[in-house]
Amino acid sequence: MTREMLTGNAAAAWGVRLAEVDYVPVYPITPQTEIIETLAEWISDGMMDARLVTMDSEHSMITAAGAASATGARAFTATSSQGLLYGFEMIYTVAGWRVPLVMVNVSRGLSSPLTLEPDHNDVLAIRDSGFLQIHCETCQEVLDSIILAYRLAEDERVLLPVMVNMDGFYLSFTREPVEIPNPEEVREFLPPYRPKHAFFMASQPMAQGVAVLGGSAYSYFKYQMHLASLKALEVYGEICAEFEREFRRGYGPVEGYMLEDAEYALVMVGSFSTLGKKAVKRARDRGIRAGLLKLRLLRPFPEADLRRALEGKRAVAVLDQNISVGKGGILYSEVASCLCNSKKRPVLLSFIGGLGGKNISPHEFEFLFEKMIEAFEQGTLNGPHLLYTEQEWEEMSLLKRTAEKEGAA
Amino acid sequence: MKEEPIKSFRDIPGEEVLCSGTPACAGCGGLLTLRHCLKALGDRVVIVNAASCFTLLAIYPLNPFKNSWLYTAMASAPAGAQGVRDALDVLIEKGKLDSEEDLKVVVLTGDGSAYDMGLSSTSGALYRNLDFYYICYDNEAYGNTGFQESGATPLGSKTATTPPGERHPIGSELPKKDLFEIWKSHRPPYLATISPAYPIDLINKFKRAGQYRGPKLFISLVPCPPGWGTDPSRSVDLAKLAVETGVWALKEAVRGEVGHTVVPKRFKPVEEYLRGQGRFAHLFRPVRQEETLREIQERVDEYWRLHKLLL
Ligand SMILES: Cc1ncc(C[n+]2csc(CCOP(=O)(O)OP(=O)(O)O)c2C)c(N)n1
Ligand code: SF4
Ligand SMILES: [Mg+2]
Numbered sequence: 173m174t175r176e177m178l179t180g181n182a183a184a185a186w187g188v189r190l191a192e193v194d195y196v197p198v199y200p201i202t203p204q205t206e207i208i209e210t211l212a213e214w215i216s217d218g219m220m221d222a223r224l225v226t227m228d229s230e231h232s233m234i235t236a237a238g239a240a241s242a243t244g245a246r247a248f249t250a251t252s253s254q255g256l257l258y259g260f261e262m263i264y265t266v267a268g269w270r271v272p273l274v275m276v277n278v279s280r281g282l283s284s285p286l287t288l289e290p291d292h293n294d295v296l297a298i299r300d301s302g303f304l305q306i307h308c309e310t311c312q313e314v315l316d317s318i319i320l321a322y323r324l325a326e327d328e329r330v331l332l333p334v335m336v337n338m339d340g341f342y343l344s345f346t347r348e349p350v351e352i353p354n355p356e357e358v359r360e361f362l363p364p365y366r367p368k369h370a371f372f373m374a375s376q377p378m379a380q381g382v383a384v385l386g387g388s389a390y391s392y393f394k395y396q397m398h399l400a401s402l403k404a405l406e407v408y409g410e411i412c413a414e415f416e417r418e419f420r421r422g423y424g425p426v427e428g429y430m431l432e433d434a435e436y437a438l439v440m441v442g443s444f445s446t447l448g449k450k451a452v453k454r455a456r457d458r459g460i461r462a463g464l465l466k467l468r469l470l471r472p473f474p475e476a477d478l479r480r481a482l483e484g485k486r487a488v489a490v491l492d493q494n495i496s497v498g499k500g501g502i503l504y505s506e507v508a509s510c511l512c513n514s515k516k517r518p519v520l521l522s523f524i525g526g527l528g529g530k531n532i533s534p535h536e537f538e539f540l541f542e543k544m545i546e547a548f549e550q551g552t553l554n555g556p557h558l559l560y561t562e563q564e565w566e567e568m569s570l571l572k573r574t575a576e577k578e579g580a581a
Numbered sequence: 582m583k584e585e586p587i588k589s590f591r592d593i594p595g596e597e598v599l600c601s602g603t604p605a606c607a608g609c610g611g612l613l614t615l616r617h618c619l620k621a622l623g624d625r626v627v628i629v630n631a632a633s634c635f636t637l638l639a640i641y642p643l644n645p646f647k648n649s650w651l652y653t654a655m656a657s658a659p660a661g662a663q664g665v666r667d668a669l670d671v672l673i674e675k676g677k678l679d680s681e682e683d684l685k686v687v688v689l690t691g692d693g694s695a696y697d698m699g700l701s702s703t704s705g706a707l708y709r710n711l712d713f714y715y716i717c718y719d720n721e722a723y724g725n726t727g728f729q730e731s732g733a734t735p736l737g738s739k740t741a742t743t744p745p746g747e748r749h750p751i752g753s754e755l756p757k758k759d760l761f762e763i764w765k766s767h768r769p770p771y772l773a774t775i776s777p778a779y780p781i782d783l784i785n786k787f788k789r790a791g792q793y794r795g796p797k798l799f800i801s802l803v804p805c806p807p808g809w810g811t812d813p814s815r816s817v818d819l820a821k822l823a824v825e826t827g828v829w830a831l832k833e834a835v836r837g838e839v840g841h842t843v844v845p846k847r848f849k850p851v852e853e854y855l856r857g858q859g860r861f862a863h864l865f866r867p868v869r870q871e872e873t874l875r876e877i878q879e880r881v882d883e884y885w886r887l888h889k890l891l892l
Contacts, residue, residue, distance in 0.1 A: 194668070194671045194672070194675065195664070195667055195668055195671055197660075197663070197664065197667075221675070222671070223667055223670070223671050225663065225667060225709065227660060227663070227705060228660070228701050228702055228704065228705030228708075229701055229702070229705075231654075231656055231657050231660070231702070232656075232657050232659075232660030232663070232701070232702045232705060233660070235653050235654065235657035235660040235661045235664065235702070236660045236661065236663045236664035236667070237664060238661075238664065239629070239651060239653065239660070239661040239662075239663070239664030239665045239668070240664035240665065240667055240668035240671075241664075241668075242651060242664075242665070243664065243665045243668035243669060243672070244668060244672060244677075244678070245667075245668035245671055245672055247664070247668070261654050261656075262653075262654060262657065265653065265654055364677070372627050372649050372651075372665060372669070372684055373678065373679075373682035373684070374625040374681065374682045374683065374684055375681075375682060377624070377646070377647060377648055377649045378649050378650075379639045379644050379646070379649065379650035379651075380649075380650065380651045380652075381650075381651050381652040381653065382639040382640060382641050382644065382650065382652055383636055383637060383639065383640050383641065383652065384640065384641045385640050385641075389641055
């Protein structure tokens, strides 16, 4: 084991290297590119025994990665925002192939307007595809999650691809101390991939990805995927327990922060949860019994864990770093759906923040807790609340005046 | 490894890799092409398919092949071939797969993928010198979706999206793309046109192609009875007429060096090929579209003149 300062992207590359991946088709896109460049360097220097191929698009890249996985190789690839959408067709396709591909998505807001900074509309666009989704808050989590992801994807009870997500810039380009485990230890935890279900070889002809006729066959295979994804919750638990014994780092499907005795809970995902945790601490200092629940697994959705953690709270605010235009926060709907039948259902509030990397200021978090208290005490419920500070409004007004060429200062 | 060419029908391998019992239409020229191609390739093959009529050859739980199969999507079969080829190579190199288990990787698509949506992924595979075969069966339209105009649709063809009407009497107003030249510009080691009506030529081309590493590409002009508006029994004759009139030039390009493999001694008039097809009927009735008919003939003549095979 060694300890190094690594960016989220470098941590991802280390996870891939330690997983002893065979094949890496790539395509550049900011803020993901550092991952594939790091792998390219290692492969070129002979420090990693894998083949890397630069493809002509993400659509081709995901096809090649999935096809290699279907042939029996351990494959990896990474992308971000526009790239994920460009390859979208193949995300569903590859999931249906039931191959254990692991991908990293470095979240970035979707065009248009074009931006480089993060929110989760990209990765949530593939929410329903069959890919499992692990969302990371720290660089260490990125490295560990990739190793966990291969164990999970390759488990015969699961056989679904996994997307490991991190936020662009806030994690991809942020250096944090990361423990890099020894290759031997990782190999013990994650042995080489020996496919039993999907491969190509001359002596055993096999048809993969074939069409079906009619709804009953189609539904059968879709239900199979759904059940396998639900099963992955249980498998994830087993694998994480083993990982924790081996490496002394544990990762539940959800993580609570000051949550146990909290009356007001905030639900978040990804690197912005760090801001949320700070806000919870400050709220506690002001005498509010605040807590935070971070969702690590978004697919399968850890309903039972979530319900257990949030039932009986006075109010729960889901802070979505995404927006379903015309509806609101995507995760708000998901959280609401698993609490709506609960007898100990808390009051639920929806907030949108952090779109395109917009900061969430302490002031905005204060507003959010005020709203929760108000909702609990006075029953006032409205929303979703679109977070935006006065200062941001001023700055935006200036931009608009400039655009209109009117009295720009 | 260079193989001896075959000389007669008796030399065509008797063993079938593509077995009977498929949902393809009677008289499908594409299926006949594929049958010959697989006789030449054998069964140690994985076909990587793009969305097309032939996607429906493999419907769970049955398929007519003795070889393996992977359906990808419409645009990216060559990228799928890249993944399969690379994975086989890596697994064999690492000793995870016996080299005896190796397979030929064969992309199979219609013209819609090959001429249009799949150009980027094909260009990528050619650029990377991927060791694979590409069989494009060209029925000159998006057949599976009901015969709409594609980049392969020839001038004057009626399709579902180029219906001849008062304002647009000739059907498709655009000439066919030259995929052979597009592919050739990448200088693949082997590239050829083939025809289901010339199986000896077809099989010998596969034999010659087999000696090269890298892309080995084949385009077959294939009669498609429902789309072309022809009787299934006439498919082989039509494929033959396409060659005899000079509409479909049988040729190959080895590293970009072009040679014609079948040159009619005397070219039949193109009208003989067009006349019997429903998709060209409006060029003859109710009025002859003289200008279009002349242009079609002229384009064919120009091609052969350019290659100094027509004086
Ligand atoms: C991305 C995408 N767009 C459109 C389709 C619909 N589609 C399926 S098959 C097909 C026609 C393909 O035409 P071609 O490649 O010429 O093969 P053919 O059907 O003629 O055999 C189309 C357009 C699809 N499957 N995927
Ligand atoms: S529509 Fe044409 S290409 Fe498709 S199966 Fe029928 S004959 Fe063959
Ligand atoms: Mg076609």
